Amino acid sequence: MKAVLYASNLIIPLMFLLILGYGYWKKVAMYDSFIEGAKDGMSTVAGILPTLVGLMVAVGILRASGALDLISNFIAPLTTRLGYPKEAVPLTFMRLVSSSASTGLLLDLFKKYGPDSYIGRFVSIMMSCTETVFYTMSVYFMSVKITKTKYTLTGALLANLVGIVAALFITNLIYGPA
Numbered sequence: 001m002k003a004v005l006y007a008s009n010l011i012i013p014l015m016f017l018l019i020l021g022y023g024y025w026k027k028v029a030m031y032d033s034f035i036e037g038a039k040d041g042m043s044t045v046a047g048i049l050p051t052l053v054g055l056m057v058a059v060g061i062l063r064a065s066g067a068l069d070l071i072s073n074f075i076a077p078l079t080t081r082l083g084y085p086k087e088a089v090p091l092t093f094m095r096l097v098s099s100s101a102s103t104g105l106l107l108d109l110f111k112k113y114g115p116d117s118y119i120g121r122f123v124s125i126m127m128s129c130t131e132t133v134f135y136t137m138s139v140y141f142m143s144v145k146i147t148k149t150k151y152t153l154t155g156a157l158l159a160n161l162v163g164i165v166a167a168l169f170i171t172n173l174i175y176g177p178a
Helices: 002-025 030-065 067-081 086-095 099-113 118-129 133-143 150-175
Strands: none
Touching (some): 086 099, 118 150
């Protein structure tokens, strides 16, 4: 076990030295290449920053306004019939938009119900089976200027739905129904 920990601590420094050694061997102007890459990275950040700010504002509004609770209460009769915990609905919607906001909601559920409760286990598995679709699409598609997203969005939302159903199935299979 100590060997694995020791190796994991050395991986990044060794990769760094390997890249520097390879660049030196190929006679690449490494510092100039680094500066050029940093410039490209900063222009990418500047290009997607408005989208990120918009997403963060939308997340803040949804959380502060109580809209997530309103949606949760509205669809609670359907989710209850399906065996889906009503308490997980806000997290399910927030997971589509923001990983950090959904992690905050996850921690709130842990505080209220405990990580070893049915809800705690379900949302843990669900977080592993789903993705932040809108954040990922906005960041990556904006950075490479992709504008036709209809099929990607449909596929990503369908994959998320499958992940949610799989999380519910796995939780019920391993831990039993709520």
